[in-house]
Amino acid sequence: MKKLLTILVAMSLGVLAVVARLGxxxxxxxxxxxxxxxxxxxxxxxxxxxxxxxxxAADGDAxxxxxxxxxxxxxxxxxxxxxxxxxxxxxxxxxxxxxxxRGGDVVVAETSTGVRRFPVHGEALNPSFSSTGxxxxxxxxxxxxxxxxxxxxxxxEGPLRHDVAFSPRFRDxxxxxxxxVSPPTGAVAEDEYLSNLWSYDAxxxxxxxxxxxxxxxxxxxxxxxxxxxxxxxxxxVRIHGRASADRAPxxxxxxxxxxxxxxxxxxxxxxxxxxxxxxxRLWNLRDGATGSWKIDRExxxxxxxxxxxxxxxxxxxxxxxxxxxxSIRSAGAEQGTATQAPDVDQILVGDFSSIDAADQTASRIxxxxxxxxTVVDSTQAPAVVRPGVWAIIVPVTSxxxxxxxxxFRQALPDLADWSWIVSI
Amino acid sequence: MFARAxxxxxxxxxxxxxxxxxxxxxxxxxxxxGWVHDHSSDxxxxxxxxxxxxxxxxxxPCSDRANNSRxxxxxxxxxxxxxxxYYHPYIARDVGYNIRNHVAADKRDKAVDYLVGGYNCxxxxxxxxxxxxxxxxxxxxxxxxNPMGQDHWNGKGADGKxxxxxxxxxxxxVYPGHFFFWGIHWSRPDxxxxxxVTDY
Numbered sequence: 001m002k003k004l005l006t007i008l009v010a011m012s013l014g015v016l017a018v019v020a021r022l023g024x025x026x027x028x029x030x031x032x033x034x035x036x037x038x039x040x041x042x043x044x045x046x047x048x049x050x051x052x053x054x055x056x057a058a059d060g061d062a063x064x065x066x067x068x069x070x071x072x073x074x075x076x077x078x079x080x081x082x083x084x085x086x087x088x089x090x091x092x093x094x095x096x097x098x099x100x101x102r103g104g105d106v107v108v109a110e111t112s113t114g115v116r117r118f119p120v121h122g123e124a125l126n127p128s129f130s131s132t133g134x135x136x137x138x139x140x141x142x143x144x145x146x147x148x149x150x151x152x153x154x155x156x157e158g159p160l161r162h163d164v165a166f167s168p169r170f171r172d173x174x175x176x177x178x179x180x181v182s183p184p185t186g187a188v189a190e191d192e193y194l195s196n197l198w199s200y201d202a203x204x205x206x207x208x209x210x211x212x213x214x215x216x217x218x219x220x221x222x223x224x225x226x227x228x229x230x231x232x233x234x235x236x237v238r239i240h241g242r243a244s245a246d247r248a249p250x251x252x253x254x255x256x257x258x259x260x261x262x263x264x265x266x267x268x269x270x271x272x273x274x275x276x277x278x279x280x281r282l283w284n285l286r287d288g289a290t291g292s293w294k295i296d297r298e299x300x301x302x303x304x305x306x307x308x309x310x311x312x313x314x315x316x317x318x319x320x321x322x323x324x325x326x327s328i329r330s331a332g333a334e335q336g337t338a339t340q341a342p343d344v345d346q347i348l349v350g351d352f353s354s355i356d357a358a359d360q361t362a363s364r365i366x367x368x369x370x371x372x373x374t375v376v377d378s379t380q381a382p383a384v385v386r387p388g389v390w391a392i393i394v395p396v397t398s399x400x401x402x403x404x405x406x407x408f409r410q411a412l413p414d415l416a417d418w419s420w421i422v423s424i
Numbered sequence: 425m426f427a428r429a430x431x432x433x434x435x436x437x438x439x440x441x442x443x444x445x446x447x448x449x450x451x452x453x454x455x456x457x458g459w460v461h462d463h464s465s466d467x468x469x470x471x472x473x474x475x476x477x478x479x480x481x482x483x484x485p486c487s488d489r490a491n492n493s494r495x496x497x498x499x500x501x502x503x504x505x506x507x508x509x510y511y512h513p514y515i516a517r518d519v520g521y522n523i524r525n526h527v528a529a530d531k532r533d534k535a536v537d538y539l540v541g542g543y544n545c546x547x548x549x550x551x552x553x554x555x556x557x558x559x560x561x562x563x564x565x566x567x568x569x570n571p572m573g574q575d576h577w578n579g580k581g582a583d584g585k586x587x588x589x590x591x592x593x594x595x596x597x598v599y600p601g602h603f604f605f606w607g608i609h610w611s612r613p614d615x616x617x618x619x620x621v622t623d624y
Contacts, residue, residue, distance in 0.1 A: 103611050123612070125550060138550075166550035181549045189539055189567035189616060191546035191555040222547055243544045246488045272552055288484055291475040314552040317475040320623035321553075323611035326473075344467075344521045345513070348494075383495050383524045386506065402513050405492060421493045421513040423520035 035309035056089035057310025090129040102322040130170035138165040159207035274312035291317025350391025358390035465600040482559040490560035491543035511542035512560030522601030535587035562619035570615040
């Protein structure tokens, strides 16, 4: 009997070891909201990064593999430094990702032939595999391609001068779909006002624009996270908004069938495609407070269910981008301390094209709030009022300027869009 | 006769000027005290570091709070065309009181050249990361002469004179109220860019 018990225990331990080895730890779908903080340690298991289906994501220093309801945390096959990001898994081929480092990044590719590392000068974005193992990533305004198993990297120039390329995906073995950011202009000197999807045909070495969204100084439109869908189409997220508007932009899911883009539906919040698991869409959603990413599966009824954690094609936010990390020298010197609220902060209401209009509104403010309201012009407050107009200064009394402004706007909602906190 | 007429005209003119000044002062008293160059840390908020502190301090990107402050800058939209720059109230004292007034008090408005920008609800190009401008936590200045990728500061102002590093020193100075992080220190330098957060 004692022998039998020993054998049973030994067999159980053996089964558990095999399950763990295969990266199939019977870990249930991750409970919602658990993507912050420490999780189970990663296992070293390259097999899980090359076979099977599902997706892979950067989860801190580990790669999280999501297959159906099963998740496993795998130690990356290389030991480079930097922040792990932009993980891409192709069934039967392998896994590739970027080690984002200060200055030059490293693209890492693990296939059945082993691990290859491609150090690059500058930023590498969104590497991915073709079905035959060719590797592509975006770098600067163009692409870099390494044929399957080769360490030789070919350079492909982008379609525009001074553009930024991102998210290249093989549509088939010869054709790539790539996001291209329009170059900065005199009016939009940095950040993005427009991007579109382009295709690159390797046989003819030609670029062709696939989507024709427009954007400019204020209204902007960007495309993000294109993925090859099971039906052969390309699905992506389009986001559009206004640079001057203080509200969230609009998120939409689009499909590119051939070269025809179609809007499928609007999205309820900030969310990015993370790939497909079978026919189910997977999404990356940001934890607004911590910047950690959760992975949700879209169910047949359209509802979302969390199945994992980690960043697939999105940027990890819960650790600093090494390229934007401040050294002690560059960070500056002495830090301030919030000893007390600035007594120079005041509420400004304006602008008014005539002094009479300003006087009338000042009277209304006094009767509505009981606060003093003083009309000023640019000779009295040149740092906050332009010449030729008038404004009203209302003192901040609570020591909390933002709270005072909120109360002011509640009392006089018609002035909400015309009231500011100024420091004079 | 001529002298009497002249005296009467002078008297009328003086009375008129005094009346205008007094009336103006009575109905619209000057409320803004003279600016004092304050390099103390009083009222200067700590500079956040990393995404979590950025969001805790400034709120979510493109929020209603992110553009609730403003100040008036020379060469804001074009050379010698002044305009308002909008940003988060958290940096109102830094941008408005300490830095804008500092430049004006030094009589260096011409050191500022276009574009000057603050709040902008936009992504960092090609990424899923929001620009610090979307939080109202960053200011660009002299953008046309200092594009992203340029590894040095071009100090030429709107009048074509070289002000050397006057503006970066005002934004990135050692005193608490001038304590912005300068984008020139990134791997891909961004000399026009000053932000009140690090490690993002």
